[in-house]
Structure formats: structure tokens, C-alpha cells
Amino acid sequence: MTFKDLGLSAALVKAVEEKGYTKPSPIQEKAIPFILEGKDILASAQTGTGKTAGFTLPVLHYLADTKHPKYRPLRALVLTPTRELAAQVYDNIREYSKYVNIKSAVVFGGVKAKPQIATLKNGVDILVATPGRLLDLHDQKAVSFKRIDVLILDEADRMLDMGFVRDINKIISFMPEKRQNLLFSATFSNDIKKLASGILKNPVSVETAPQNSTAKKVTHQVYKVDKKKKTEFTIKLIKDNNWTQVLVFTRTKHGANKLTEKLIKAGVSAAAIHGNKSQGARTKALKSFKDNSIKILVATDIAARGLDIPLLPHVINYELPNIPEDYVHRIGRTGRAGAAGEAISLVCSEEVEYQSEIEKLLNEKLNSSIIAGFEPTDTAPPKRAATQSKGSFGKKKKPGSSKVSNGSKPKNKPHFKANKTSGSNSGRGRTSAPKKKRF
Incomplete structure (x- = not known):
């Protein structure tokens, strides 16, 4: 099967082939036809298998194939968890849309908002964004979600891990109810399924590899x-x-x-x-x-x-x-x-x-x-380390000291010693909580 066989326009096929791709990957082959039909998608595929092209190509086909309102309102939105992923998706969109009349942009935090506001003011068909900066721009009335036809959540599980669920729901509350929704993720969890059930309508489930599988090579x-x-x-x-x-x-x-x-x-x-x-x-x-x-x-x-x-x-x-x-x-x-x-x-x-x-x-x-010379010196069975809660951004609690903060023992209470492997402390026998180290 070729990209042309999937129903994509000649302009998009030309751009894809110029990047050296002649045959669609399994996720692209399965997802693209359903997206072109306007169906909601719940898709899972291991990372590195072409998920980005799997949703950008059919969305670009739809945008190019439909009439552009004169003032170029935002019609497709891609939400990503990180700046790097947002930039990567945007780069792919630019490469694939080089032969079609589509305006795209990317917005994320960590940089000045003024140039982003100026870009949005000139009209954008498809926008890639991180949730936090996007809401800031919406609060400043720099972007409107009223004309959005397609919403894409990329790496949705990571967005939940990073605590973006409220931002996502708030963004969705500003959108028209009638729209196409695409949820892509490398892994699925119960939280993802719960999120999907509240967003997707009669979705087609697309999966090309067992959940949490890694590349064979x-x-x-x-x-x-x-x-x-x-x-x-x-x-x-x-x-x-x-x-x-x-x-x-x-x-x-x-x-x-x-x-x-x-x-x-x-x-x-x-x-x-x-x-x-x-x-x-x-x-x-x-x-x-x-x-x-x-x-x-x-x-x-x-x-x-x-x-x-x-x-x-x-x-x-x-x-x-x-x-x-x-x-x-x-x-x-x-x-x-x-x-x-x-x-x-x-x-x-x-x-x-x-x-x-x-x-x-x-x-x-x-x-x-x-390897000789590097052997672990502690061979005792390790106690379970504190499990990081999702959304903690990789932080790990530092074991607290067994001493109280003011250097004296509390009255009528035993002096508790911190468990070195638990990563947490009960807090008993302290006059104040220990300070946590920020990483």
C-alpha cells in the first residue's frame, strides 16, 4: 500500500515522498482512512512508528480540501505535553504542508508571548501548543477555539502524568461540541481511558503493537x-x-x-x-x-x-x-x-x-x-523505594533527618529515626516539617 492508496492528496503525497517515505507505517495505514472519514480515534502505537504523520497528514488533507474562511480562524489544534514535542510536531506539519495552502504555528512557554500573539493575529489554520501557554494566550484573547473542527491530543498519557488534565478540560470547554477528536498515546492506562470516554464519541480503536511494547530492534x-x-x-x-x-x-x-x-x-x-x-x-x-x-x-x-x-x-x-x-x-x-x-x-x-x-x-x-571492578557493594535485598506519584516531574522526596528542626526532642514523644530507603518520613517527633530539596 502507498500513501496515495490511503486517499491523501497528491500535494501531501509529494511532500511525504520527498522526505523519503514511500510506504505508510502500520499506525498510518490503520488510522489515516478513519480520520479522513471524520471518525474519532483512540490510537496506541509504540513510539517511533510514525504516529505524528498518522494524524497530521489526514488533518492537513481535510484543512486543504475545505474552504478557508477569509480571516483564517483556528480550525485544528494539537496539544502536546512538552515544548520539544510541540516543536517536533510543528516541524513535521511544515514539511508535510509545503505544497498546500495551510498556515501553521506553534506556541509554548519559556519564550516571549508577544511574537506568538502576532502570529496568531495574522490567522492560523492549525496550531500546535502546550496547554499552559495556550490558556494564557486564550485569557489574553489572542486565540479563539470557537471554530475548531479537529482536536488532537498527542502523548495524552504524559499530559495526564504532568497534571494537565484540568487545563485540557478547560480548553475543551471553550470549543464547539461538534468536532472530530483524535487521541494518540504510546501507552494506555485507566486514566487515559477515562479521559477518552469523556472526549471521544463512538471512537475507532487503533492499536498496532501490544501496550507498553518496545521496538523489536x-x-x-x-x-x-x-x-x-x-x-x-x-x-x-x-x-x-x-x-x-x-x-x-x-x-x-x-x-x-x-x-x-x-x-x-x-x-x-x-x-x-x-x-x-x-x-x-x-x-x-x-x-x-x-x-x-x-x-x-x-x-x-x-x-x-x-x-x-x-x-x-x-x-x-x-x-x-x-x-x-x-x-x-x-x-x-x-x-x-x-x-x-x-x-x-x-x-x-x-x-x-x-x-x-x-x-x-x-x-x-x-x-x-x-563487570569486575564495578560490582554493587550492597548485596542485601533492597527495601522498596518511594514510588513517584504521577505528575511529580521526576522529583523524589529526600529522606528526612531524625533530628527535630530546633535541635531539641519534643516533650513526652519518642525520637523517631528516618527510614533511609523509604524516601518519606512520618513527621512524628518534629516541631516543624523538614525542608525538601528541590531538584
Whole structure:
């Protein structure tokens, strides 16, 4: 089957073929015909399989095929969880719409709103946005949702994880009830199904791979490593194998900065990308990584959903995620579009349970090895670490001190000692709560 066989216009087919695509991927082949028919879609596909083209191409076909109101009101809206993903989707829309009369734009936070307002004022057919900035612009009356025909939620599960459900519902409340809704996600959960039931009308369910599956050409390797030797082992892996492009994931922003500094000190070019970085710094780091100006990009999970790096060969989990589904999204940055990739995880003793939860999710055992000189020193069975709540942006509570804040013991109450592995504290025996460290 070809893109032309799917019913797309000649102009769109020409643009797609110029990008080197001649045959639609399974998700595109299944979703595009239903979207062209105007049906609501609930679609799941593993990351890197062409989901973006799966919804942008038929929506562009619809917009180009229908009459443009003179003042160009917004008619299609794509909501994404992160700035990087918004920019990526927008780039694809521009490339696919080069031969059709469609105006597109992207808006997200971290940059000045004035240029975005000016762009919207000139009229936009399709807009890609993050929820927070979009609501700000709506409050400023810079954008209207009254004429929207198509709403697309991309990576909807991540938007829920990041706490955007209220923003999404508020945005939807300003839209006409009669519209087409497309919900795309790499993974499904009960929360996603609940969200879908409130938005989609008689949806067609499209799924091209088992939920939470990973690309077939990605190999998984776990190294059991002492926690204090992870940085040394990471540098050894990169140097011994002469790797030139590696995406490394940490759990915290502070950890990403610290590892980046140590890599640079060891003579390995690197940059960090996370939520505390300005949009300019994030864009510069990603560009340098893509054009091989730097070898290593160190990222938190905010980057797991929005980075599109062609033929990325290696992903390293410097720390395992404490939400198993995030493992799928992290390693989904490699092995994209049918290419081979390698996912390496450095697992210390306290992360063994995280590995078990990931293996349960994937329904497969990950190959594990121990390298002489880097063996974990703590071989005792680890206690379960505090599970990160969804929407906490990768933060992990730091164990509290056993001392009270004013240095004295409370009257008539025992002095409780903090559990070092629980990541939480009961708070008993304190005159005030301990300060939490911000990552």
C-alpha cells in the first residue's frame, strides 16, 4: 500500500515522498482512512512508528480540501505535553504542508508571548501548543477555539502524568461540541481511558503493537553497578566503545547537571536538557546533539516524549525510572523507524525492584551482567523505594533527618529515626516539617 492508496492528496503525497517515505507505517495505514472519514480515534502505537504523520497528514488533507474562511480562524489544534514535542510536531506539519495552502504555528512557554500573539493575529489554520501557554494566550484573547473542527491530543498519557488534565478540560470547554477528536498515546492506562470516554464519541480503536511494547530492534542490557561507580562506568562505556551519540537519562535535574559536569571534566563533550533550563538552552543543546557537536545529551524524563533524533544508536538509563512505563518512553528514543538501537541500564542495589517492575511491564527478563571492578557493594535485598506519584516531574522526596528542626526532642514523644530507603518520613517527633530539596 502507498500513501496515495490511503486517499491523501497528491500535494501531501509529494511532500511525504520527498522526505523519503514511500510506504505508510502500520499506525498510518490503520488510522489515516478513519480520520479522513471524520471518525474519532483512540490510537496506541509504540513510539517511533510514525504516529505524528498518522494524524497530521489526514488533518492537513481535510484543512486543504475545505474552504478557508477569509480571516483564517483556528480550525485544528494539537496539544502536546512538552515544548520539544510541540516543536517536533510543528516541524513535521511544515514539511508535510509545503505544497498546500495551510498556515501553521506553534506556541509554548519559556519564550516571549508577544511574537506568538502576532502570529496568531495574522490567522492560523492549525496550531500546535502546550496547554499552559495556550490558556494564557486564550485569557489574553489572542486565540479563539470557537471554530475548531479537529482536536488532537498527542502523548495524552504524559499530559495526564504532568497534571494537565484540568487545563485540557478547560480548553475543551471553550470549543464547539461538534468536532472530530483524535487521541494518540504510546501507552494506555485507566486514566487515559477515562479521559477518552469523556472526549471521544463512538471512537475507532487503533492499536498496532501490544501496550507498553518496545521496538523489536532495540536490544536491552542491564549492568549491575555500584551506585558510587556509575559515573566512572558510564565514562568507560562511552570511551571504550568510542560512542559518538548517546542519550543518557537521570531521574533528577540536579543529577543531570552533576553528571554532565563530570563527563565534561573527563573529556567527554556533553550538555544537559531538563525543565530548569531556558528554552534557548534546551534548543541549543538538542541542536548540538543532533549535529554531533556534542557526544552526550543528559536528560530527565521530560525529554523522553519529545526528542526525535534520527538513527540514535544508544540510550543509557543512568538511573532507572521509578515509573515503569517511563522506561518504554526513554528507550523509544532509539530503534526508531525500523532502525536498530541499544538500551543500557545501570542498576544499583536499591534499583533492583524498579528493574523487576519494568520486566513485569514488558513481560520479559532483561539480560543482566556484572563487570569486575564495578560490582554493587550492597548485596542485601533492597527495601522498596518511594514510588513517584504521577505528575511529580521526576522529583523524589529526600529522606528526612531524625533530628527535630530546633535541635531539641519534643516533650513526652519518642525520637523517631528516618527510614533511609523509604524516601518519606512520618513527621512524628518534629516541631516543624523538614525542608525538601528541590531538584
